[in-house]
Amino acid sequence: MAKPILKSDALNPSSPEGLDPATRAEMELTAGCQEIRFLVERGYLSMAREKLEEVFSKGRQIKNHHLVEPAIVLLQAYEKNKQYQSANELFKQYESILGESQVALTLAGSSCLNLNDSQQAENFLEGAIQKDSSYPDPYLLLGDLYAKSQPDKAVSYYSQYYDLRSSIMGARIFIKRVKSLLKTNSLSFKNLSIAFIGNFTIEPIKDFLEAECFKQSIQPKFYFGGYDQYIQEMADANSGLFNFDPAITFLFLDSQTLSPELFNKFFDILPEKRFHLAEDKLKHVEALCNKFLDLSKSHLVVSNFLLPSDYYMGVYDSKMGSGQKEILGKMNDHLLSQTRSNPQRFHILDTEKVLSNCGKTTCANEKMRYLAKMIIPDQALPDMARELMRFVRPVGGKTKKCLVLDLDNTLWGGILGEEGLEGIELGLEPPGNAFYEFQKAVKALQRRGIILAINSKNDPDLVREAFEKHPDMQLKLSDFACIRTNWNDKAQNLREIADELNLGLSSFVFFDDNPAERLLIRQQMPEVLTIEVPEDCSEYTRTLLSLGVFETLHLTEEDKNRTHLYQTEDKRRHLKDQATELDSYLESLKTQVVIQPADSFSIPRVAQLTQRTNQFNLTTQRYSEADIRAFAESEKSRVYFLKSGDRFGDHGIVGACIVRVENDSWELDTFLMSCRVIGRGIENAFLYDIFRKASEDHIKNVVGRYFPTRKNQIAESFYPDAGFETMADNPQEKVFTLNLEKNSVSLPSHIKMLRHEN
Amino acid sequence: MKTKLREILATAIDVDSDELTDVSSPDNTPEWDSFAHMTMVAAMEEEFKIALTLDEVKSMQTLPIIEEVISQKL
Known part of the structure; x- marks a missing residue:
């Protein structure tokens, strides 16, 4: 671009008249802006305001956005001095210019908020978000x-x-x-205690993890073990760590601190001896971990070792045998195999993956490593905290259960109704390959127990045809537990899906490429996690995989079968619609139940039920596997589980009852049923059998309690309906008792009780 | 600039910004421990989009010194 020729006058500050008018106006504007800034910084706000008037009146002919900046400086000063009225007036005077800036709009919103004009504040703030949604x-x-x-x-x-x-x-x-x-x-918010131990500085993660927890309605309590004190903390049952009684414990180890004799003299040690040195240390760590897991109920998550961003020997590291990379890789493999000893509570945290994703060299902060022994750089901490949530969420019972998907431009490219079966993008060629891979990622979620549902404005027949006939369709209609393809409002559809699946809205994730639909769901159902779907379909898979909200730490048979369980539920409902009377419906189901004391096979599922069941759960006591095992082994308590099935299929373990034995009475510490099977008399059959077992034990009374929560009203009248007498009725607790001699509960006639599993 | 630095420091070490003076330092401010110091450094680097060196981090012991170090970087 050609530069304007400098006129000699332009070099002489004493004669600005020589400038062409546009340049002169711009110069005056720049000077004026600087003046305003100067005055504001020194607190002369009214003078600044006058100057602003002057500049604005002159500057109108010039580009408006130049004027916004000094006005913002003044607005900020008003805000700081609590002169909200002045800020408000200033904004209103120049709203046509300032209303274009998200910063000015935000400041205007803030002053309205302070003047208690919420309606106006909301308008300004929403306006600011519309201008720039990332501000x-x-x-x-x-x-x-x-x-x-x-x-x-x-x-x-x-x-x-x-x-x-x-x-x-x-x-x-x-x-x-x-x-x-x-x-x-x-x-x-759910309280959760989280502990950190290890041999390097990890405390700075606290704020980020606390923030992530708050996002998930978890209120965390933290414990940070002393620096390099993990051995004492884990081995001594009276240590601070044990006293803290964490639900989840993270162990962070730096390889160099763990085995200085190996890493400080790496090249002096014979290659074949290197791994043995590391192995000795790792065996020690393993023994510690196992001891900790024995003594504590906590989950233990151990971070893997970081690989350096570069090697002392360069590319030769891989050729020399037992180089740095090989040794660290072997150490990580070893660590991973150690956690297999206790799959329920011993897990690996892939810190190496997180740091690779962040970019080891981009986020490196070497000074912090030398100064403070911060092995994980501060720039990587927000992502680290998100990774930790993959473990914290399931332990805190905040895992999402159902993914609700749109179809057009979500599961395939293009609009099925317009482009037809052959026209939609799905296959091995771009852009169809992006959707192909996305479907595979969705299918993998379904394999690990996440329920899938469709919520799409589409023609149901066309959709069925597409799923049945498209050669590259990775998902099948049978992968979805619930399908809504119609022209109804998507919020209504989602509500129906929630009803049908009997899940709370907070269990749902909504994935839809259409921003308007996302807004609708966000506004009407803030409990649903609505994903900010990227515009570019090539980002879909990565977005889905990085969510980390569907994590399961331990897969049960029920998890793998979940879609099938919900689908048969769908068929049952269908029958219910047809059945003219409830009794004939129940009769036609041919329900069978078996109730047995919990054993090592059923304990994980019983624990999972106590953690996940919210609705038909009289006391909502959450227990770990270790707790359930302790109840099952104790003389003073019993744990029973109920398994059921009907003509449509097996339900699996759907009920649990924990009994505390007190002399000649049984107290029902926990009585819960998965809501999938509620309303078919199965809960009564369960109670009937508990009474029978109590009578066999010469028990006279059964005591039950109801602790109301936001979700368990459905169970409120269960005990009184079964003939219990109310002993206490407080807002926090109701206590009921039943004299077994007067017990009149009978087995519902449509349920067959088996003594043992078939 | 000074107000902003004071605010960042106050947030990082979790005290009221009015309690901080020009002579406040890790020696006379119990909340200003080594962890708080690291938090402050991270916050300054993020707020001003600068990278501080190891020596600078060690030297930043009072508000005037912090101001001097940061303004040289801007």
């Missing part, structure tokens, strides 16, 4: 706006703020806001 501040203020009236919504806005500003400052601000909400409001 974090308006979300924070919208959170403040809803803090009093709708704390859940406030948390959701604060979370969006943190998502856009996942830094230490963002995390601190987010945490402070949520903590003040927790103090004043009855948010239903």
Whole structure:
């Protein structure tokens, strides 16, 4: 581009008249802006305001966006001095210009908020988000706006703020806001104790993990073991770690600190001896871990070792035999095989993967490593915290259970109704290959027990044809537990899906390429996790896989079969619709149940039921496998599980009851049924059999309790309906008792009780 | 600039920004421990989009010094 020729006058500051008018106006504007900034910095706000008027009146002919910046500086100063009225007036005067800037809109929203004009504040803040949805501040203020009236919504806005500003400052601000909400409001957060031990500095993860926990309605309590004190912490049952009684413990080990004799003299040691040195250390760690797992109920997650970004020997490292990379790789394999000894509670955290994803050289912070022994650089901490949540979520019972998918431009490219079966993009050629891979990723979720559902505006017959006939379709209709292809509003459809599957809205994830549909669901059902689906279909798979909300730490048979279980439920419902009377429906189901004391095969599932069942759960006591095992082994308690099935298939283990024995009475500590089977008399059959077992044990009374939660109203009248007498009726607890001599509960006639499994 | 630095420092070491003066340092501010110091460094690097060196991090013991170090980087 040709530069304007410099006129000699332009070099002489004493004669600006020589400039052409446009350049002169721009110069005056620049000078004016600087003047305003200067005045604001020194606190002369009214003078700054006057100057601004002047600049604006002159500057209108020039590009408007130049004017926004000094106005923002002044708005910020008003905000800081609490002169909200002045800020408001300034904004209104120049709304046509300032309304174009997300920063100015946010400041205007903030001043309205302080002047208690919520309606106007919301308009400005929503406007700011519309201008730039990645600017974090308006979300924070919208959170403040809803803090009093709708704390859940406030948390959701604060979370969006943190998502856009996942830094230490963002995390601190987010945490402070949520903590003040927790103090004043009855948010239903789940308490969870999380411990960290290891041989390097990991404390800086705290804020990021706390922020991630708050996003999932978990209120964490943290314990950080002393620096390099993990051996004492894990081996001594009286240590701070044991006293803290964590639900989940993370163990972080740095290879160099773990085995200095190996890594400090790496090349002085004979190659064939190197791994043995490491192996000795790892065996010691393994013994420690096993001891800890024996003594504690906690999950133990051990981080794998980081590979360096470069090797001392360069490419020759791989040729020399037992090089750095080979040794560290073997150590990681060894660690992984150690965790197999206790698949339920011993897990590997793939820190090496997280750091690779962040980019080891991009996020490296070597000074922190030397100064503070921070092996994991601070820039990687937000991602590390997200990775830790893959373990924290399932332990805290916050795993999502169902993925609801759109079809057009989500599972395939293009619109089926317009382009037809042959026209949609799906296959091995781009862009069809992106959808092909996305379907494979979805299918993998289904394999590990996640329920799939379709919520799509589409013609049901066309959709069926597409699934049946398209050669590259990876998913089959039978992979979906629930299908809604119609022209109804998607929120209504989703509500029906939730009803049909008998799952709370907080169990759902909604994946739809259409931003309008996402907005609808976000607004009407904030409990549903609505994914911000990227515009580019090539990002779909990565987005889905990186969510980390579907994690399972231990797969049970029920998990693998879940879709089938829900589908047969669908068929049962169908029959229910047809059956004119409930009795004939129940009769036609041919339900069979078997009730047995828990054994080592059923204990994991019983524990899972106590952790996951929210609705038909009288006391909502959450127990780990170790707890259940302790109950089952103790003389003072019994654990029974109920397995059922009918003509459509096996339900698996769907009920659990824990009894505490007190002299001649049985107290039902836990009585729960999976809501899949509620309403068919199975719960009564269970109670009937518990009474029978109690009578055999010469028990006189059965005591039951009901602890109300937000989700278990369905079970409230279960005991009184079964003939229990109410002994206490408080808001937090109802106590019931039943004299077994007067017991009149009988086995429902349509249920067949088997003594043993067939 | 100074106000911003004070705010970042206050957030990082979790004290009220009014409690911080020009003579506040890790020696006379119990909350300003080594962990808080690291948090502050991370926050400064993020806020001002700068990278501090090991020596600078060690030297940043009072607000005036912090201001000097940071303004040289901007």
